[in-house]
Amino acid sequence: MSVKIYLNPRCSKCRLTMDLLAQNGVEPVVVEYLETPPSAAELGEVFAKLGKPPQQMIRFKEAIAQELGLSADDDRTDDEWCQLISENPALLERPIVVSGDRAVVGRPPENVLDLLP
DSSP states (O other), X not given: XXXXXXXXXXXXXXXXXXXXXXXXXXXXXXXXXXXXXXXXXXXXXXXXXXXXXXGGGBOTTSHHHHHHTXXXXXXXXXXXXHHHHHHOGGGBOSOEEEXXXXXXXXXXXXXXXXXXX
16 A cells, blocks of 8 residues: 655654554655645645645645735635645645545544555
8 A cells, every 4th residue: 555644744743643654554655745845736636635625725824824815715726726835835734644546634643544444
């Protein structure tokens, strides 16, 4: 089973999610999205697997969101939201775990158990 996790290693939920995956014998491909931001196209694919629109995956309380004057009610297309997140990866909710055609947000970390066989 191929599993990918988008994480920030300083985030406690990300670390807990990694621990939970390890306890279940899963060694995911790790994407430290602050160091290697996913492209807008990649984000679009991830959000489709999550079944959520991009604006639901933005951390609006982050300083960069405030600086950019972002609101969930902003009139943007999904592609525009994805491009915005790609250019400002600190906006991305985390951790996101992807397996095949499904994905979950590890908040709480136990959500990842839904992806495991």
